[in-house]
Amino acid sequence: MEVTLTVNGSQHSLEVAENTLLVDLLREHLRLTGTHVGCDTSQCGACTVHLDGRSVKSCSVLAAQADGAEITTIEGIGSPDDLHPMQAAFRECHALQCGFCTPGMIMSAIDLVQSSDDLDRRAVREGLEGNLCRCTGYHNIVDAVLRAAPQMK
Amino acid sequence: MAEAIESGIGAPVRRKEDMRFITGEGRYTDDFSQRGQVYAAFLRSPYARARLDSVDASEALAMEGVLAVLTGQDMAADGFGDLPCGWTVKQKDGSDMVTAAHPPLAHSIVNYAGEPYGLVVASSVAVARRAAERVITEFTELDAVVNPALAMDSEDIHAGVVGNLCYDWELGDASATDAALAAAAHVTRLDLTNNRLIPNAMEPRAALGIYDPGTGEHTLYTTSQNPHLERLVLSAFVKVAPEHKLRVIAPDVGGGFGSKIFVYPEETAVIWAARKLRRPVKWTAERGESFLADAHGRDHVTHAQLGLDEQGRFVALKVQTTANLGAYLSLFGSSVPTYLYGTLLAGQYKTPNIHVEVHGVYTNTAPVDAYRGAGRPEATYVVERIVEIAARELGMDPVELRRRNMIQPADFPYQTPVALVYDTGDYEASLDKALQLIDYAGFPARRAAAAVAGKRRGIGLSCYIEACGLAPSKLAISLGAGVGLYESGEVRVNPTGSVTVFTGTHSHGQGHETTFAQVVAARLGVDIDDVELVHGDTGRVEFGLGTYGSRSLSVGGSAIVGALEKVIAKGRRIAAHMLETDVENIDFEEGQFRLRDSNRALSFGEVAFAAYVPADYPEDLEPGLSEKAFYDPENFTYPAGTHIAEVEVDVETGVVALVNLVAVDDFGILINPLIVHGQVHGGLAQGAGQALLEQAVYDEYGQLQTGSLMDYCIPRADDLPDFLVDTTVTPCTHNPLGAKGCGEAGAIGSPAAIMNALTDALGVNDISMPATSEKIWRALSG
Numbered sequence: 030m031e032v033t034l035t036v037n038g039s040q041h042s043l044e045v046a047e048n049t050l051l052v053d054l055l056r057e058h059l060r061l062t063g064t065h066v067g068c069d070t071s072q073c074g075a076c077t078v079h080l081d082g083r084s085v086k087s088c089s090v091l092a093a094q095a096d097g098a099e100i101t102t103i104e105g106i107g108s109p110d111d112l113h114p115m116q117a118a119f120r121e122c123h124a125l126q127c128g129f130c131t132p133g134m135i136m137s138a139i140d141l142v143q144s145s146d147d148l149d150r151r152a153v154r155e156g157l158e159g160n161l162c163r164c165t166g167y168h169n170i171v172d173a174v175l176r177a178a179p180q181m182k
Numbered sequence: 183m184a185e186a187i188e189s190g191i192g193a194p195v196r197r198k199e200d201m202r203f204i205t206g207e208g209r210y211t212d213d214f215s216q217r218g219q220v221y222a223a224f225l226r227s228p229y230a231r232a233r234l235d236s237v238d239a240s241e242a243l244a245m246e247g248v249l250a251v252l253t254g255q256d257m258a259a260d261g262f263g264d265l266p267c268g269w270t271v272k273q274k275d276g277s278d279m280v281t282a283a284h285p286p287l288a289h290s291i292v293n294y295a296g297e298p299y300g301l302v303v304a305s306s307v308a309v310a311r312r313a314a315e316r317v318i319t320e321f322t323e324l325d326a327v328v329n330p331a332l333a334m335d336s337e338d339i340h341a342g343v344v345g346n347l348c349y350d351w352e353l354g355d356a357s358a359t360d361a362a363l364a365a366a367a368h369v370t371r372l373d374l375t376n377n378r379l380i381p382n383a384m385e386p387r388a389a390l391g392i393y394d395p396g397t398g399e400h401t402l403y404t405t406s407q408n409p410h411l412e413r414l415v416l417s418a419f420v421k422v423a424p425e426h427k428l429r430v431i432a433p434d435v436g437g438g439f440g441s442k443i444f445v446y447p448e449e450t451a452v453i454w455a456a457r458k459l460r461r462p463v464k465w466t467a468e469r470g471e472s473f474l475a476d477a478h479g480r481d482h483v484t485h486a487q488l489g490l491d492e493q494g495r496f497v498a499l500k501v502q503t504t505a506n507l508g509a510y511l512s513l514f515g516s517s518v519p520t521y522l523y524g525t526l527l528a529g530q531y532k533t534p535n536i537h538v539e540v541h542g543v544y545t546n547t548a549p550v551d552a553y554r555g556a557g558r559p560e561a562t563y564v565v566e567r568i569v570e571i572a573a574r575e576l577g578m579d580p581v582e583l584r585r586r587n588m589i590q591p592a593d594f595p596y597q598t599p600v601a602l603v604y605d606t607g608d609y610e611a612s613l614d615k616a617l618q619l620i621d622y623a624g625f626p627a628r629r630a631a632a633a634v635a636g637k638r639r640g641i642g643l644s645c646y647i648e649a650c651g652l653a654p655s656k657l658a659i660s661l662g663a664g665v666g667l668y669e670s671g672e673v674r675v676n677p678t679g680s681v682t683v684f685t686g687t688h689s690h691g692q693g694h695e696t697t698f699a700q701v702v703a704a705r706l707g708v709d710i711d712d713v714e715l716v717h718g719d720t721g722r723v724e725f726g727l728g729t730y731g732s733r734s735l736s737v738g739g740s741a742i743v744g745a746l747e748k749v750i751a752k753g754r755r756i757a758a759h760m761l762e763t764d765v766e767n768i769d770f771e772e773g774q775f776r777l778r779d780s781n782r783a784l785s786f787g788e789v790a791f792a793a794y795v796p797a798d799y800p801e802d803l804e805p806g807l808s809e810k811a812f813y814d815p816e817n818f819t820y821p822a823g824t825h826i827a828e829v830e831v832d833v834e835t836g837v838v839a840l841v842n843l844v845a846v847d848d849f850g851i852l853i854n855p856l857i858v859h860g861q862v863h864g865g866l867a868q869g870a871g872q873a874l875l876e877q878a879v880y881d882e883y884g885q886l887q888t889g890s891l892m893d894y895c896i897p898r899a900d901d902l903p904d905f906l907v908d909t910t911v912t913p914c915t916h917n918p919l920g921a922k923g924c925g926e927a928g929a930i931g932s933p934a935a936i937m938n939a940l941t942d943a944l945g946v947n948d949i950s951m952p953a954t955s956e957k958i959w960r961a962l963s964g
């Protein structure tokens with residue numbers, strides 16, 4: 030089947046199998062390998078991207094469901110010369126180690142900040158409970174989200 | 183110069199590697215693809231123990247897109263060797279441990295659920311997986327041995343391994359320990375289990391095998407913490423390919439925690455299949471496969487006795503442990519419950535008599551090997567739990583009891599009764615700082631306030647020590663290691679004065695690209711951005727033993743220091759020639775080769791350029807400025823510290839909240855405190871996971887009941903508190919950086935602290951890890 034969608038601002042029309050997952054479309058068809066796959070039970074959040082501005086686990090969305098949608102991946106939010114405030118805060122606060130959870134964590138964190146007011150440490154922890162990180166113990170991730178939040182308003 | 187100071191030793195430099203990770207440009211094994219690439223799916227045993235009677239692949243082979251079905255039989259026919267264990271443990275009676283053959287792919291018998299016995303290669307992952315389901319395999323199921331405590335009384339799993347006993351190992355003086363226990367004024371006894379864990383690095387294991395028929399070269403991209411060791415084992419033991427025809431590349435790796443040290447069946451099979459089919463073959467584990475077939479960690483059953491005299495001084499510690507090794511010995515599986523465990527049982531204390539006996543047993547479960555801390559968390563758990571309980575039994579303050587027994591700064595070097603010589607430390611300094619950070623004195627008030635709110639609050643300490651910086655080669659080899667444990671480093675100064683550094687260690691989250699660059703930039707006086715670290719590729723780095731045991735900086739960094747000193751020595755000779763003086767008159771500081779007592783100097787860049795454009799150059803010197811060094815440590819390093827936990831239990835529900843977790847660690851000299859604190863945070867999270875959430879559970883048939891992230895609970899952000907971490911410093915005395923290593927401490931100290939806090943809150947001596955709400959609720963209601 031054909032799927033037409035906008036990814037990081039460019040439009041793509043792709044021929045995919047009906048059961049193709051959005052994450053596979055991104056990784057295998059478009060070679061956007063910044064979005065990762067960490068599990069097979071929709072538990073880890075490594076695959077998180079934005080679909081029409083809200084974070085989704087792209088391993089749990091069919092490519093077909095994304096037909097007509099605007100997708101933003103980690104590759105689409107900033108560049109080394111012009112980092113998104115959340116990317117910059119992750120680096121500043123040492124909120125990543127191996128980097129595997131990081132793209133999904135950043136995409137979730139951006140949505141969290143955009144969709145909530147008055148985040149405190151507890152609220153950030155609860156808001157990110159769908160994203161697993163095995164390296165950082167989350168402490169610095171919480172720091173990073175709270176650092177980026179005011180800069181995103 | 184400002185930049186040099188900001189990036190110097192001890193500066194919290196923001197990581198160089200982060201830019202690619204935060205922009206989605208990291209490159210992990212599964213991100214690499216080759217033209218013509220095909221995909222593997224493994225055939226895995228559904229049984230914990232069974233005879234493999236026949237494999238019928240005809241239906242699978244008839245499917246469109248299926249290229250091959252390869253089995254363990256095929257691999258054996260191709261002359262492949264077994265996966266070796268890299269450490270031969272000597273038993274109590276002097277004989278070698280009993281090793282069960284571990285074929286990369288099972289060919290006649292399977293010994294754990296999930297064990298691979300073949301693979302399907304197909305044009306897509308989906309086809310490969312579907313075809314794997316269509317392979318018809320006949321098994322004869324056999325009785326599985328699952329419980330390590332019963333393994334020695336169960337049917338033998340492996341022919342020739344009597345009582346499933348791999349080894350009966352001991353360390354220390356048994357009779358002196360028994361005599362001291364018999365004479366002790368008080369003996370505390372404790373039965374403990376150290377729960378079995380599944381590492382769960384967020385990046386699942388993966389491998390991409392490439393064969394070039396023109397040159398006969400094999401290239402293996404894989405998720406490895408030690409690509410050179412991987413190449414050595416695959417070449418020398420498994421006979422996959424000669425070492426010079428095999429290149430192993432471990433690109434960005436998404437966490438390891440030990441689980442990616444080992445050489446696994448899957449990467450072995452992938453490179454073999456690539457050669458057979460003349461196509462690049464890729465495999466990436468599904469998380470479910472990680473649960474079944476990554477090496478697990480811990481899994482001890484222990485009985486311990488601590489004897490004390492009237493003054494509360496420890497007189498003897500006797501420990502008997504059964505360690506589950508799983509179905510086969512993984513690469514370092516044998517050494518973890520012995521040399522990395524028994525040797526640490528002195529902890530921070532002057533216990534004069536210690537004896538430990540370990541039965542390493544085979545069971546029909548996944549192989550067990552090093553997981554963050556590897557043996558040292560298990561040792562700390564025994565020591566720090568029993569010390570705490572002794573204090574309770576004697577009605578003493580647990581802090582005071584520890585103080586009374588601690589090795590003091592004046593006692594170093596300190597020879598323990600279990601083989602190690604601690605070089606330095608100041609244990610009370612860490613203890614004092616930790617007590618202050620958690621406001622120990624204020625705890626009774628917090629406890630009382632909690633009680634008013636219907637909650638039970640508890641506090642617990644753990645004063646741990648670890649042996650890191652693996653390892654002095656001669657000692658390790660004399661104890662059974664099959665390889666040296668030195669490290670290599672190379673500093674290649676480019677003609678323009680920038681520096682490329684090569685290390686045999688591997689970074690999979692630890693930030694070596696930054697920390698090592700800080701070391702190099704500080705010593706050479708160059709900008710940190712002009713230093714690039716190369717690691718993880720046997721085609722680019724000469725040799726190395728990889729990253730584990732918190733060794734990278736203390737061993738690998740020291741090798742780089744050795745190479746730096748050679749570069750500087752050569753630079754001084756070049757500078758002396760150019761400044762028309764003797765080499766003794768040249769000092770190197772802050773990036774300048776200076777003629778002493780003059781204002782004449784050459785910059786590092788000028789000397790580098792002269793080395794490659796030797797117009798005016800010493801006659802007896804080779805051009806170029808590139809040096810290598812190997813560093814073999816004299817001793818282990820001994821990071822140590824105090825972790826203190828405070829918990830609050832809801833009496834109605836049994837829900838436990840970890841409210842405070844403090845860690846004060848002595849890692850020696852810190853290069854980058856930002857990275858060090860991050861390492862501690864991650865370790866604390868894994869320690870908290872062990873204490874409160876995580877456990878691998880097999881049922882009586884050997885089926886893994888915790889085979890997904892829905893059944894095996896790794897900590898999420900809302901399970902953990904903010905951490906309070908700090909350090910004290912006694913520099914390591916025997917390496918040039920004074921560094922001890924920081925990667926594992928968090929996971930080593932924290933479980934005992936948390937469990938001491940929880941049992942304090944509940945008023946019981948033990949509750950088994952993980953202390954789930956259900957267990958706590960039962961303890962409260964019972």
Ligand code: FES
Nearest residue numbers: 067071073074088
């Ligand atoms: S890959 Fe784990 S939630 Fe999508």
Ligand code: FES
Nearest residue numbers: 126130162163164
């Ligand atoms: S940084 Fe490694 S999993 Fe989060």
